[in-house]
Structure formats: C-alpha cells, structure tokens
Amino acid sequence: EAGVTQFPSHSVxxxxxxxxxxxDPISGHDNLYxxxxxxxxxxxxxxxxxxxxxxxxxxxxxxxxxAERTGGTYSTxxxxxxxLEDSGVYFCASSRWAGGHSGNTIYFGExxxxxxx
Amino acid sequence: GQQVMQIPQYxxxxxxxxxxxxxxxSTTLSNIQWYKQRPGGHPVFLIQLVKSGEVKxxxxxxxxxxxxxxxxxxxxTATQTTDVGTYFCEGAGSYQLTFGKGTKLSxxx
Numbered sequence: 001e002a003g004v005t006q007f008p009s010h011s012v013x014x015x016x017x018x019x020x021x022x023x024d025p026i027s028g029h030d031n032l033y034x035x036x037x038x039x040x041x042x043x044x045x046x047x048x049x050x051x052x053x054x055x056x057x058x059x060x061x062x063x064x065x066x067a068e069r070t071g072g073t074y075s076t077x078x079x080x081x082x083x084l085e086d087s088g089v090y091f092c093a094s095s096r097w098a099g100g101h102s103g104n105t106i107y108f109g110e111x112x113x114x115x116x117x
Numbered sequence: 118g119q120q121v122m123q124i125p126q127y128x129x130x131x132x133x134x135x136x137x138x139x140x141x142x143s144t145t146l147s148n149i150q151w152y153k154q155r156p157g158g159h160p161v162f163l164i165q166l167v168k169s170g171e172v173k174x175x176x177x178x179x180x181x182x183x184x185x186x187x188x189x190x191x192x193x194t195a196t197q198t199t200d201v202g203t204y205f206c207e208g209a210g211s212y213q214l215t216f217g218k219g220t221k222l223s224x225x226x
Contacts, residue, residue, distance in 0.1 A: 033159070037214060042152075042165070043152070043160065043162065043207070045159045048159075105219065106160070106219070107218075108216040111214055
C-alpha cells in the first residue's frame, strides 16, 4: 500500500509569506497527526485529527498555524504569515484505528522541509 | 535518498527478558534520535546520539551509535510491562530526516 505522502518536500519562503503543506495519509486511516522538528531539537506534536475532527490541537504554537482535514482524507497545514522561527521539518503521520487501540501502528511521511528567510 | 531500516518489526518477550531493536541507515547520519510511542499515544523523545561509537544509558535502556554512524541500537534489559509500545529511530542526514518503521514490543507478564 502507498505510504503517507507529503507535499512539498522542500519549500523556501520569505518572512511574511504564506505556505500550505499537504499530507495524504494512508488510505483508510482515521488518525492523522502533524509534528514539527525544529533543527537541533526533538520532534514536537502539533495536532491530531480523527477523521475530519480535531481531536487534540494542544501543540499548535499560535494562531498563525491552521490545519484542516477535508472530508477526513488529506490534510493541509497553513502557516500565515510565516516567521523565521517556523523553519523546520513538518512531519505528517497516520494510523488506522481511532482511540487507544493497542494494535495501532503509526506511519510517518518523509516530511516537508520549510525554510523561512 | 536516505533510507533507514528498522528491525524487527515486532517482538514478543516474556517479562524479564531482554529486548533489542536495530536501525540501519543507507547513508552516514549526523545524529540519530529514538522515540517511544505507547499504544494510542504520541512518539515521545527518548534520546539523541551524535558521536561515533556513542553509548548512552537511561536506567534499563542502553542506546548505541555505530562507529560509522550508520547504525544504532536500543537495548532494554529485563523488560517490564511498562515497556510495551513502539520504538522508533529517526536518522538525521544532510537535509534529510528519516524515521524507521518502528519495532512494536509486546511484553507478556
């Protein structure tokens, strides 16, 4: 089966511009997660969708970040306006079962590298 | 591109037995991170290894980074039921970060 795909793989934008990252989870996966990895630091959770609903968005840094998941399929993460500190790698991940199913396996995408200059 | 292979995919152990998961990268890494994900939870950062041949310990967990900085291992001594979860490695190369597929550990009481 196809894995989690993310687009774009790399993006360089100027401070103040807008960037939209897209994630296509594995087909049939209810859970979709966004994470961010600022260089030199560990990965940080941003938010979690269960189907089209935001289950947990406690990791979103501020209101410049907006995540959506249309129809419970793909998701977008928009940063507007981008700031220098938003640079990093944004990972998307998905897993099949909602809830704390012990059989859940989380699959990561290859990440979207964002550089804000 | 950089690929990180993690084995085994699954491991079932009796409580008290040891457990090891391995990550091998197709390219030399700058550093490697290890994470643990409990069932239903998020990956939680465990440790970062940076130096060639580095060995770090956290209680019953021992992390190693190979001399060539292309492989790493996580070893748990005398597993406990609280060790259940999926262990991921994340390799950092030149402008590339790659997660292993994880090793799911089950501990039988």
